[in-house]
Amino acid sequence: MKRILTFIDERFEEIIGVIVLAVVVSLIFIGVMMRLLFKSGLPWQEELSRILYVLVVYLGASYGMRTNDHIRINIISNLLPPRARKVLRVVTDFIWAGFNITVIIMAMQVYQKMQRFLGESAVLKIPLHVVFLIVPLGFTLLTLRLIQGYIQGGPFWESHTEIQGKGDAPP
């Protein structure tokens, strides 16, 4: 039981995300190969990979919380003395959480509205409102990770001295 909890705590988004990403990449590759070799693609391949890709993005965004990789402009906060920097970080984290929670609430309203219209995806006939749940789920994970940073003895501002995210951030 404890191991399961540790897994969820430390590597949930990472492992699920890596698996889903590998599936997305493979699906597209298989689609190309089918088309080139057998002259017929998989009709559901694009649709499924797009749905899974949205999941990849939101899982990856949540995974990026642990490593403090969200892209931000730290020019002002870097000029501040350490104490003021902490205060600014706490205030902005509150605003951040507030924004995320607003999105979750609104997304659930949209979800209920979508349920009544019963839209389905074109090929796989997956109900669209179910797929849409990725958005509130993603924002919930983001918010939980943000709060978790504080519970586990203060977030990551100490380790975070780079000017903007990490130097290796693409594109």
Added chain:
Amino acid sequence: MMIALALVVLLLTGLPIYVCLGLTSLIFFLTSGTSMHIMIRTLYSGVDQYALIAVTGFLLVASLFEKAGITEALITMVKRFMAAFQSGLAVITIVSCAIFAAVTGSGPATVATIGGIMIPAMIRAKYTPKFAGAVASSGGALGILIPPSNPFLMYGIIANQSIAALFAAGIVPGLLMAVALSITSSILLRWFPNYSMHSEREEKKQAYKKMTLLVALKAIWQAKWALFAIILLLGGIYAGLFTPIEAAEVTIFYSLIVGLFINRTMNLKDVYAALANTLRLSGTLIILVATGFVFARLLTLEGIPQALGRSIAGVSTDPVMILLIIMFFMVFIGTWAETFSQIIVLTPIFLPVVMKLGVDPIHFGVLFVVTAEIGFLTPPFGANLFVGMKIADISLETISKSVLPYILTYLIVLVILVLFPQISLFLPRLLFGQ
């Protein structure tokens, strides 16, 4: 005006950029009483784009190539060949960047991969670290102009343009830029002999002697996996075998086969690490697109592009003049903003303005990417400089100063590209007959 002010204030507080874009839109949508449901649904539909998968795909390609040992072989080949043309390590670095750019879509990734090998090599050859860092950082910016290119993918999605045509449009300007950067390096070395303590001529002589046909063929053979990747990727796209989106995935499987079974430099743990790294980078990057689309919708609703178009028309009516003003503005913003957010926010503002003046959207995309390249090289947010300074072990201030002649080179080429749209449009017109 209020929107711009709100966004800038939020950005300066250090809130994540995706929150700034979303929160600004939220505030203005709420005060104008527009339905929020469209905005929330955009958080899904903005990310639900087939072409975005390629952005993630090319990030993965960059990590896999390094581990598969494909990059290193490529640099070895370039070194051998450039020796025949009697050029030094600086030009070798830029040419390697240009070739590597044909398999990657990222600027910082190009600096990290090519610079990771060439900066230490230049320092060993007694070049000053600040010069070595500047050469690799500016060469690395070619990564996004020569196809494939993540900023082109992003622009194509936002501006609703053909990605294959955009990729084709980047080739000639990219090569032109590589030549310009090489010339700048040679001039710098001539004017400032202390940039290289080592006698360049001696080095050239040594290298020149070694070059024979056999050596050349051997060098090509050693780099065969890198060269074949370029042929597969670009050839596949333009022969119509697969789309630019699928090209990323084909290249991923190609590098897996080379790394796991042929070169055997990679194991499954490396593959997992590359996937996890890509997951993290694309999550934090693509979430910008989700709220960025919401923000773009807000701009359209408020009629910002039209208002801007009118005020620019008041300044001048000459398309070239207006284009130069816009470029100046974008270079300025580019020094402050992250490339993807810049494309997401500025494309919907400026594209309608320039299209009204008869500027080709493909040409505008090329200009946009060149301004993004300059943004890579200017503090405070020059992603290439961060990578280059780490490898060369110098401060941000030092590398920012030593990269200035290269920024000037980029600006000159930008003006040339503005004046002669044919440079960008020649290839896509030839291939797609637009």
